[in-house]
Amino acid sequence: MTDRGKSLLCPRCEGGFVPADSMPPLGDWNGTPYEGALDAAVSLYAYNDAMKTCLRQYKFLKDAALAAVFSDALHHAEILKGRTAVPVPMHPVRLVERTFPQVEELLVQAGIPYAPLLEKTTALNLGRLGRKERMASDPLFRLADGAEVRRADYVLVDDLYTTGTTLHHAAHVLKKSGARSVAALTLIRA
């Protein structure tokens, strides 16, 4: 082989994707102010090497074309049915750096309607924080200007479920603002 680069087209490594073998453990949040913020959570894939490669190419090499790889899986995701999708947003500073909103783009490519209800309050990267610090950090999201939360069922969409901090913070904001239920769908269970 040469250093022509790892397969440029992720569809080829799609064969290496495996379904997530466990669902996000929401119970971890019992006893915190965020207990019950999320009513359900589903992840589509496990975080194996093929998925890491693909996600790295999508997020860090900014290969927007790869958003389409997940369109079919998102179409078939039961949890999206009957709920309004809300993508977990990026901070505006990050967005300019990354050049496209990586979660939103997944929905755009899949042709799934969504409501951009939330705004990120900090450009801080959660990945740098320890587990305790993540769980206890200040609110990460607020309602976007002019956003209206109805008494309806919402599903937050994000790429990774790690500790669940991001999603619990986001769900908390929606619940406080009147959402009847908030579920979460992530591509990957890390």
Place this chain on the structure above:
Amino acid sequence: MQVPCSENSVQRGRGGIGIHDELQKFLQGRIWLRELLPVGKEEAGDLIREGLIGTVPGVATIRKWHGGTHSRCSRCLTEDARHFHAFNCRKCGKVCRYCRHCLNMGRVAECDELVYWCGPERRTACNAVLTWEGRLTPLQERAAGELEESLLDGKPHLLHAVCGAGKTEILFRPVHRLLSEGKRVCIATPRTDVVLELLPRFEKAIGGTVIHGLYGGSGNGEGLAGLVIATTHQLYRFREAFDAVIVDEADAFPYSFDRTLRLAVRKALKPGGVLAVVTATPSPAILSEIGREGRRSVIPVRFHGHPLPVPRIVPLFGYRKRISAGKMPERLKAWTEERLKRKEPFLIFFPSVPLMEQCLPLFSHLDAGIGAVHATHPDRRDLVMALREGRIPGLLTTTILERGITIPRLQIAVAGSENVVFDRSAIIQISGRAGRSPEHPDGDVVLFHHGVTPEMDAAVREIRRLNREGVKTIGLPAL
């Protein structure tokens, strides 16, 4: 506008001389994403205003004669529409295209700037020393002299040398000569393995000069290199950098297929720079690259003077079925057992990774030490090292190992040589892995097949022809 040799020129400018200096050393001869500059990112703006650094948009729009337009990546020069993707860009606020062809080097989009050094050129130091003390055979000597002459005259050169002719040794003197005149030289090869093999040899052979080895995943190297040993792929990141580019093993995949890699070699040459190609199996594409005014040296024999091993052609009909049924084809089994018995290191080439992996358990049955390698295998280098050091008896491999591997007493088999991946050039290269050391100048090369192909025939004919030519050449008293 060249600064005299071996004198460290000092750049003018406001923002700290040290950084400008660092930035020039890094950028001279390169073309780089402005956003990803490893040094002097803040200073770059000043230097652009002063005209010392030039900029181009990452993706250019080219107008065609019939009024249409298409995109061209300013780094890898691809114009293939399939290589571009358009998206709604939040950085420039427009629909923006980026190149997927060279994505791994950092994404280049329409709204990105590529920068290059266009100020006065800093010469590399001229105190390169040839520390290599080996001796050349008369044939190598003649080829080295011819190559050196061409490079100094600015004439393209083709060095056609059989596998095991000692091509690397032939390069030492001409490369040293260019370096000692303050010229910048690049040795480019399609394969990372070859870069990794050449780098330590050149570091040992030529002192007093900065040498960089560049491949996917390597660093960028410190300072301004006189000699760059790089994969052809890495040349995407150079622009008017070298006085001479020597493409080694030039016909190896993917160089011969990818037009953009050929353009990259051209782009990396300074105006008036010179191209040389070193190969064991010159293809029509390479001959046309060298052109009519190009000169040519031929070495039909290996450095130890023994003929090339001629492959034996052995049928292995229906081997796929047998392997799928979990059984080892008899002849292949017998061959492997013979190698194990005689303790001869061996390589068995497979046309595909799945077939090879299907076979591995069957081989493990014969000897648990037998390993398998392919392009993305994480322990690839360790396994090859283990074979070289005799810690494992043999390796199954894809064509990844066909070049740049030298192991004494190596025996070779190809399982499924009728497959298209084993073309004439690949078979010649593979056969050339055997019998490379003077103590063991021959070795068994077997093509196990399910039907003989014209490519197999052509390879055997070509090897016989070179051997005949070799006998004649050695007989010549003038050498």
